[in-house]
Amino acid sequence: MSLWSAARHVEIFPLPVRGRLAWLHQVAARHDGGMTSLPSSRILDPLDAPAIRWGVLAPGGIARDWTAALHATTASRVVAAGSRSLERAQAFAAEFGVERSHGSYEALVADGGVDAVYVASPHSQHHEHALLALGAGKPVLVEKAFTRNGVEATAVVEAARAAGLLAVEAMWTRFLPHIDVVRRCLEDGVLGEVKAVEADHGQLLYPDGPRRLADPALAGGALLDLAIYPISFAHLALGGFTAVRATGTLAETGVDASETVAVTGAQGAIGTLASTMLAKTPCSASISGAAARLEIDGWFYRPNTVRLVGLDDREIDRYEPPSREHGLAYEAAEFARLLAAGKTESDLLPLDETLRIMHVLDDVRAQLGVRFPGER
Incomplete structure (x- = not known):
């Protein structure tokens, strides 16, 4: 040109x-200068991952979505389900062809035919249930948010490291192909120096959504369910934060209903992040650099298109995911590969980064004035 x-x-x-x-x-x-195409994704097909035997702890809604994705697009299988209600575990087992049902979490983690445990209970119980599984010698994939707070997260990480067991936060977005395209653009300097990040996540979930979201005792609110997505995305894009400023609104029950979080990266870049459980928002994300920007449209945290846009606002290139279905399978496939390789954490989301993000969530909650019952 x-x-x-x-x-x-x-x-x-x-x-x-x-x-x-x-x-x-x-x-x-x-x-x-050659900035005419996006890098390819390095994420492998989930079907190529080794097969492992999973136990599902707390077979609720997210566990159903996760199991459906696992069975549809990986070689691994859920072989056991554990619930405080044997009938609920049996119903889940019947739905997905699971071999064994357990009427307690203790029985599930003691199951000798289980290679790893997927912790799918509410946030308020992640700490207890992850420690239960680790104590039984089982590697754990812990649904996001990893725990209620940084203190609990640190205890889980320390227990996993002391036992030499694999532990991974199930922040599924980090393991998706299109996010690896974003990761490679950042690594290769495709955008030039990053200057700004924007991301939002809003879903109409209150007051008529799941009851746990309104319950402080279950670590409800928008932050741990919704805001964690834009915060984790910005943490990846900026390489961490040096400052966090939050404002928001609270629901009648005392949990956070919405928040806007302004962050600053180590090199001075800014992030503007928002979430709410009071309305459906575009759920888009962008990373703007001195040379170009990346745009991910609605549902940025799911398998999605990534567009490389020049300073003239013209699209230079776009990446399309191999599939927009069963995105939860990628985190399970990554876990299976790590387990087979004898690894104890993932390079795509290291435990230290999980801890840093948990402390950011603590900071935001403190600024909003939200505290969960029984927290230390």
Whole structure:
């Protein structure tokens, strides 16, 4: 692209002539420098992962979605389900062709035919149930948010490390193919220096949604269910935060109903993150750099399209996921590969990053004035 061709594709700002020409040369160089395509994803097909035998602890709604994805697109299988109600475990087993049902969590984690445990209970119980499984010698995939708070998360991580057992937070977005495209763009400097991140997640879940979301005793609220997605996304994009500022509103029960979180990255980039359980929002995300930006439209945290957009707002390239179905299978496949390789945590979401994000969530809650019963 020539200098003047570049000029026709961008808006000319009222800069001094020398500055304007230098800027145009930079734009032309970016177009001519090979930034014409997105990198490929390194995430492998879930079906190629080793087969392991899973036990599901707390067979609720998310456990059903996760098991359906696991059985549809991986070689692994759920072989046991454990609930405080034997009838509920049996109903889940019948629905998914699971071999064994247990009427207690203790019986599930003691099952010798289970290679790993998926902890799918409410946030308020993740700490207890992850420690229960680890204490029985079982590796754990713990549904996000990892625990209620950083203190509990630290206890789980320390227990896993002391036992030499694999532990991973089930933040499924981090393991999806399109997020690896984002990760590679950041690693390769495709966007230039990152300057800004935006992400939102809003779903109409209150007051008529799941009762646990309104219950402080179950660690309800928008933060641990919804805001964790844009916060985790921005944490990946910015490499961590140096400052966090939060405002929001509370529900009648005292849990957070919505929040806006402004963060600053180590290099001075900013993030504007929002979540609410009072309305459905676009659920989009973007990362803007000095050379280009990435855009992910609605449901950014699910298997999705990534668009590379130039400074002239024209689309340069786009990535399409291999499938938009069964996205939960990717975290299970990553876990199976790690377990087969004898690893104790994932490079895609290391335990130390899980802890840092948990402390950010603690900070946001403190600023909003939300405290869960029984927290230390």
